[in-house]
Amino acid sequence: MKHYKTEGIIIRVSDYNEADRIVTILTSGYGKVQAIAKGCRKPKSRKRGLIQLFTHGEFALYKGRNLETITQCEGKQSFPGIRGDLDRMAYAVYMAEVLDGFAVSGEDQSELFYLALVCLHLLSVEDPELVIRAFEVRIMKLLGYMPHLDDCVYCGNPLTGLQAAFSSHMGGGLCKTCSTSDPEAAVCTLGTMNMLKQLSRWDLKRLRVLKMTPKMKREIGEIMQQYISQRLEKRIRSADFIQSLASVQNNG
Incomplete structure (x- = not known):
């Protein structure tokens, strides 16, 4: 299976080269997935506003040797209530770091995914x-x-x-x-x-x-x-x- 789609939450982001980003996505069915979003930092990229920490969305991925490649991303939620508040943002980053530490790749992580999703909603309000x-x-x-x-x-x-x-x-x-x-x-x-x-x-x-x-x-x-x-x-x-x-x- 080279191409697949999955619902996920971005829990880690790092810039790569001039235009790309490497992200870690916590998914329900595939566990922790590391992927590259090519060209997402370009001003006219459709992915520019979506490939960010805490984005909850539907991701279309292409399976590579070391990293998946994000071919499409449909955003569901971005949790603006977290992004606009320093305290909420700090706690959300902490939560993402803990999730990144415990999540594993290639396994069903549905309970962990839904715990993260519920807590992100609650962190907003x-x-x-x-x-x-x-x-x-x-x-x-x-x-x-x-x-x-x-x-x-x-x-x-x-x-x-x-x-x-x-x-x-x-x-x-x-x-x-x-x-x-x-x-x-x-x-x-x-x-x-x-x-x-x-x-x-x-x-x-x-x-x-x-x-x-x-x-x-x-x-x-x-x-x-x-x-x-x-x-x-x-x-x-x-x-x-x-x-x-x-x-x-x-x-x-």
């Missing part, structure tokens, strides 16, 4: 930090990496009291007694642990009614970014930009 906290938990659950939160991952005793900890190395929560077993464990409240479990099963379209304190958002962000980096075996670079952006806003 809802609290972006809340959306990303939900995305982090849901992608871990979807990929079979959901952390152990029902009891202490080290001793097996119930997580009780006000304070707990989360160990990325051990893959779950630690009770107060066992929190010292991992020096790198992130200290958090038990309420944050319970919120992680709630996010794993909450209806994403009803996120706005979920009551999450700023402290919970911060703790979940610290926990999940560390945990995701552990699973990917690399630091998520866009997370550093989000932190620097938050520091500027807090000091402004």
Whole structure:
């Protein structure tokens, strides 16, 4: 099959030569696809406004030796609500980096694709930090990496009291007694642990009614970014930009 069509979302873009772009597309049926869009940077190119980060569209592709070639692209959505807001854009870039890290080529990735599509819609209109906290938990659950939160991952005793900890190395929560077993464990409240479990099963379209304190958002962000980096075996670079952006806003 040399020619094929697929629905997808562009999750990575880089300029190539003077007129081309190389993109990574998260598709439903073919997983992660890398393709070249020839001539898309030319002023009169029909693809110029479509070959951009987060474009959701229908792509006609020609299978090459190393890269596919985009022969046609019909845009469905470009999410202007994200592009026009620096915070939303930063969180969307973070989401795309995580998706790029976990998505694989040549496999059915329909659940991952639809999670990405729903979260892009929500990032356009809802609290972006809340959306990303939900995305982090849901992608871990979807990929079979959901952390152990029902009891202490080290001793097996119930997580009780006000304070707990989360160990990325051990893959779950630690009770107060066992929190010292991992020096790198992130200290958090038990309420944050319970919120992680709630996010794993909450209806994403009803996120706005979920009551999450700023402290919970911060703790979940610290926990999940560390945990995701552990699973990917690399630091998520866009997370550093989000932190620097938050520091500027807090000091402004």
